[in-house]
Amino acid sequence: MGQPVPEFGKFLESLRGSLSLREAARKSGLSHAYIRDLELERNRSTNDRITPSPDTLQKLSVAYGYPYTELMIKAGHLSNGDVVTGSQGAKADIDLNEVRFIEIGMKEIVYHSENLDTTLSVDSLLDFSSFLDKLEEYGFRKMDTDLYVSFNHxxxxxxxxxxxxxxxxxxxxxxxxxxxxxxxxxxxxxxxxxxxxxxxxxxxxxxxxxxxxxxxxxxxx
Structure with a gap:
């Protein structure tokens, strides 16, 4: 776990750029009010401080065209030393044809097969967006915020x-x-x-x- 960059909310606002809040909401699937709360780093209803989850960051990564891993680092969910690159990342390869369902947590991904559960760190993924695209190619569908199921099984x-x-x-x-x-x-x-x-x-x-x-x-x- 790392430390978020100072004024992370303003950084998110800079990534949104010229997009209106409603355009950002349409592209990300998040509500425009929630996106603004993230930029202000507080829930405007309760005034509580808020931090985006990895799932929220993944949606913003796709919407803004910004690397997911970098966004995770800037939000404090990962540190630079956590990121696996090159041949180390290749060790995370799993035969998705054999996987029944996948649970994605804040730091870990659990692959459930018939006779084996395999747990890997989220940061073993070089590109989370590509990972999600790959899941759909193998017949997986999102059933919950952190659950993907292979309909083929x-x-x-x-x-x-x-x-x-x-x-x-x-x-x-x-x-x-x-x-x-x-x-x-x-x-x-x-x-x-x-x-x-x-x-x-x-x-x-x-x-x-x-x-x-x-x-x-x-x-x-």
């Missing part, structure tokens, strides 16, 4: 409880997702579960005549 989807299982019986490892994420990814999840378990899908037709995905019905022959 989900074999049971419990809609009522909002749980995703990695075995068909629903007795093994699982993750819980919010109602908002269920609504967003429902059809995609059902399709992936059907594909991962060699099942068929049943469709219904709405009043407008368009087909709607219903549920999984039987094994493919």
């Amino acid at each position: 989900v074999r049971k989807y419990d809609e009522r409880r909002g749980k995703l299982y990695f075995d068909e019986e629903g007795k093994g490892a699982h993750v819980t997702i919010s109602a908002l994420r269920q609504k967003k990814y429902h059809d995609l999840l059902v399709r992936h579960v059907a594909n991962n378990t060699n099942k068929s899908l049943e469709f219904s037709f709405g009043k407008n005549g368009k087909s709607q995905l219903a549920h999984i019905i039987e094994d493919n022959v």
